[in-house]
Amino acid sequence: MEGIVKRFPGVVANDGITLLVEPGEIHALLGENGAGKSTLMNILFGLYTPDEGVVAVNDQPVSFSGPRDAVLAGLGMVHQHFMLIPRFTVTENIILGNEGSGLVLDRTAAARRVREISESYGLLIDPEAKVEDLTVGLQQRVEILKALYHGSRILILDEPTALLTPQEIEDLYGILNRLKADGTTIIFITHKLKEVAAVSDKVTVIRRGKTVGERITSETTGQELADLMVGRGVSLTVARTPATPGRTILSAKNLTAQPIHGHKPLSIADLELRAGEILGVCGVEGNGQAELVEVLSGLRPITGGTLAVNEIDCGQRDPNGFREAGLSYIPEDRHHRGLVLDFPLWENVLLGNAQGEPFVRRGLVRGRKTQDVTRQLMADFDVRAPSPETPARALSGGNQQKLIIARELFRNPDVLLAIQPTRGLDVGAIEFVHKELVRVRDEGKAVMLLSYDLDEVMDLSDRIVVMSEYQITGEFVAGEVTRNHLGLLMGGRHSDEATQA
Amino acid sequence: MKRLKLSSGSIVNIGGSIIAVAIALLLGALVMRLSGADPWAAYKALWNGAFVGRRSISETLIYSAPLILAGLGFAISSRAGLFNIGIEGQLITGGFVAALVGAWDLGLPSVIYVPLALLAGALGGAVWGFFPGFLKARYGAHEVITTIMLNYLAIRLITYLVLRRDDILPVDPTYVATKKVVDAARLPILLDRTRLHAGILIALGAAIVLWWVLFKTRFGFNVRAVGLSQGASAYGGIKWGSTVVIAMVIAGALAGLAGAGESLGLHGRHWSTAPGYGFTAIAVGLVGRNHPIGVIFSGLLFGALNAGGPAMQSAHVSKEIVQLIQGFIILAIAALEVVNRLPSIRSRMARRASAGA
Incomplete structure (x- = not known):
């Protein structure tokens, strides 16, 4: 992918990203949330059309009009949240959408193929098992299996370790290395430095929609990658x-x-x-x-x-x-628990602090006072926003979290x-x-x-x-x-x- | 019904409402054109009928008063996150109860009688708002279902009472209405030789009070928080159930006041035929972005359309075209909302598409 540019109303999600992946390597795509990783992968997968730039697979320029084209070109994607039907068996899930043209499903043949692939990469998946009975780690392998079954030679994994235990992560690395040995190309999307070091051969770092560096993993350090990713020393x-x-x-x-x-x-x-x-x-x-x-x-x-x-x-x-x-809380879900996104910052500071003074007196909200405190908290906790009247929705995740911390610590x-x-x-x-x-x-x-x-x-x-x-x-x-x-x-x-x- | 909730409802969104009204007027003109009429002449007649001359203006205000009050009722329930289709039932219950009190001839002086009858109307509406609020908070019953059912219940119950219970109530079966409200309970006329009664003042006053409640009190803060994010408001220690119930009670009371104004001001009795204002009020709330001040303006707009409609007949346009325009306004508002959300909808569809791959 070269010089990819994708604009959305108001933002340039990808601003000249170049991602060059060699056949048979594990290539990490490292970037913070909002850096443009997902957009880039959606372009690769034919969900978005790039405004500029070229996507080429095996040196052939391609322009996918949808995921089906991408699959036919040998691409496979494993999403962060699995797309499996719990009550179906592994085989049923894998052949879903590709049942063949005949009237009768040839389930046995499909199951045989699933078993073959599973065994050749050590995935240890029983084709007849119901997906709902499998652990999260095994479900992820079903997704990988699904991609391989459909002939993927380029496998994209989107934040694949998010839901796994440390042991399952180790196992996943093992599987990825076996796939690599067999010539499969793997793109591994992550924002975790340790994963880059553990599994990848090469890494492309993107920040704010731009490629900021490509490194051979063994020749770089976590500190260098972190600095690249953030754009300053951290x-x-x-x-x-x-x-x-x-x-x-x-x-x-x-x-x-x-x-x-x-x-x-x-x-x-x-x-x-x-x-x-x-x-x-x-x-x-x-x-x-x-x-x-x-x-x-x-x-x-x-x-x-x-x-x-x-x-x-x-x-x-x-x-x-x-x-x-x-007690005070920093809830896990900023958007649904921590903040009312459509409220201005000062009303979010009021949330949970509205029992009485200093923000509420005799049932009336003291708007001026709350806004003054909010302004002070914004200064103390470095919440970057134009004013206390800014809606919380307009803030980045980091600034939203700072506001929540400020609010929760305000009560001492x-x-x-x-x-x-x-x-x-x-x-x-x-x-x-x-x-x-x-x-x-x-x-x-x-x-x-x-x-x-x-x-x-x-x-x-x-x-x-x-x-x-x-x-x-x-x-x-x-x-x-x-x-x-x-x-x-x-x-x-x-x-x-x-x-x- | 979440989809129907407009994004933030702040007065900033007023641009969207104005565009929607403009689109609706254009579409209305197109329809008139296609049916061979002259839209320009028709709109001129509409304008004259709504705003030119003391009679026109007073008719606009007369129509606006119940629409503003009922629109405020819709607005507060929407702010609490509920889609209150029951404004109609709350409105006619309020109108009926107020008319009963007013027709009883309690022998009170006006200064006491009028507020008492208004209060009775508000209470009647409040009770009709309480049920769906309570059923929602306690049992999770969806308010769209319960309020529609309560609308029918109100209509049938009142019809029964005016037809069959003249033995105990001041009703008049031959008119299918209550008896006449005594003069002491009638709302005062504001302008000589017009029908303009004090209902519009009540509506304006209620809008200002509701604005204050929603944006200056803790209760209003709670209502808005609950409506925008149940999760965050629960975390913030706001009790969803009681907030929802009180918001519905207030919504019912406002709709009840709308009905009371009609009974005590305009008609002097409660007719059991429903005017349908409760449904127009939904549009009023939506166009006013569920903001009390916005509701004043959208209530005036819909009032003007209703008042000016008959005048369009002089331009050989059926007055029903007004209903069509009102329908177009709602469609335009909904369409603009979809356009607003297009980016997020598209990305959701993209995700679903990739899931199917």
């Missing part, structure tokens, strides 16, 4: 001193809660959060974290056990009650629950959020960091607990546990098994 690690934990601020004992529809009930035997520490909660998404967060924010009623904040019983409290007891809470606080943020904003969490800890507040990114948890936490199957299955002092051990626990092994492994 620090990849957070400097922090050892924690000095104080009194227990939040404690949960034998906590159970109503399950989310279709999930198992949450069961937390013992969870404590102490002043001046960062407690990391790691685990694979969908193991009870959503329930835990809702319970700790007063949105989900508990059915048993005790939950206390600052020694105040919070078992029956609503979100305002938790705030009064001294004792506990800060940070739920995936860096999800979808660029490297610069991640750096800011991480520093802020450490600063809050150093002020003597308790911080809980719940993240699906194990590296983030390990980098920042003073103490780590693992969530698996709606329970806490392990607790460790940071630095006294290996990544591998945590990974095994996250994958559902129990602590003693993990130790032996």
Whole structure:
């Protein structure tokens, strides 16, 4: 792909991107969110037509009018969110849309082919298994299998590690290397530096719609790539001193809660959060974290056990009650939980702070006062926006998150629950959020960091607990546990098994 | 019904409304042209009928008053995230109850009687707004279904009461209406030798109060937050259920006031035939972008169309063309909304297309 330009009303999503991928290599496409990766891949896949530039496959200029053309040209895409029908078998999913011209499905022949491909790349997939019975990691392999079945020689993986455990990620790397050995070309889209180093041969870095560099992976460093990606020098690690934990601020004992529809009930035997520490909660998404967060924010009623904040019983409290007891939140979903996107910034600062002074007096909103505070918070937390009247929707993800952090810290809470606080943020904003969490800890507040990114948890936490199957299955002092051990626990092994492994 | 909710409803969107009205007038002209009439003459007649002369202006204001009030009712329910098709039922319930109180001849002086009858009308509408709000908050029953059902219920119930219960109520089965509202309960006439009653003042006052409530009070903040993002408002500690119920009660009360103004001001009784203002009010709310001040202007616009419509007959155009124009306005608003969202819709379709690959 050379000199690709794609404009949308108001933005230039791709502004002269060149991506040259050699046959048989694993090529990482590295860039922050919004850098133009998805647009570029959609162009490659025929979903968008580029305004300028040339797309060529095997030196032949092509112009796809849709994904079907791309598939016929040997391209295959594995999306971040799988496109599989849970109740169908693996084979049924794979032949979906390509059932052949005859009236009768030749399922046996298809299943035989699926098995052949699966075995030749060590995918270990049973063609007759129902997709709903497979783990996320295996479902992803079904997607890869699907692409191979349709004859893909160029495989595009969009953020393929987002939902995987560390072990599953290792397995994926193995599969990709086998595919490469067999001559398949792989484009690996990511914003994680470690993945680039682990799996790719070459890497193209894009920033703000432009190619800013192409490097041979073995000849570059993570720091160089990060600087390229962000466009300035960034620090990849957070400097922090050892924690000095104080009194227990939040404690949960034998906590159970109503399950989310279709999930198992949450069961937390013992969870404590102490002043001046960062407690990391790691685990694979969908193991009870959503329930835990809702319970700790007063949105989900508990059915048993005790939950206390600052020694105040919070078992029956609503979100305002938790705030009064001294909790603040950085919710995981900025767009649906953290902000009302169509509200101006100052009304978003009001959200959750409207119980009384200084923003509300006798039921009336003090607009001027709220705007003044918002302006101050914007200055203190470097929220880049024209004015407090700007709608939250207009801000970048990083600035939205800064506003949320500013709002939540404004109440001077004792506990800060940070739920995936860096999800979808660029490297610069991640750096800011991480520093802020450490600063809050150093002020003597308790911080809980719940993240699906194990590296983030390990980098920042003073103490780590693992969530698996709606329970806490392990607790460790940071630095006294290996990544591998945590990974095994996250994958559902129990602590003693993990130790032996 | 989410699709029908317009993006932000701020007064900034007023440009869209003006474009929509312009498109509708052009389409209306096209239809008149095709049917062999002279659109220019027709619009001139419409203008004269709506704005030229004291009688025309007062007729426009008379039509506008219930449309503004009912449009405000639609606006606040929309702000809370509900699609309230029940304005019609809330309006006629309010009109009926107000007329009953006014026809009872309680022997009160005007200063007490008029507010009392208005209050009764507001309460009647409020009750009719409470049910769908409560059913939504408590059982998740969709307001579109419940409000439509309550519309029918209101119409049938009132017809029954005026036809059969003249033994206990001040109703007149021969007219299929309530008895006449006594003079002491009638809204005062603002302008001699016209029918212009005080309803328009009530409507303007209500718009200003609603604007204040929505944008200056915590309750209004809660309503808007709930309507824009249930997730974020729950996180912010705002109780969705009670907010929705109160918003619907207020919506019903405003629609009830619209009906009360008709009974106590214009007609002097409540006729059981429904004028359909409750449905026009939806358009008024949409064109006014669910902003109280915007609703004043769109209410005046629709009032002018209704008032000026009959005058178009002098240009050999059927007055029903006005209904057509109103329909075009709604279509244009919806179409503009789709155009607005096209980028996001297109990218969603692209994603779906790639999923099918």
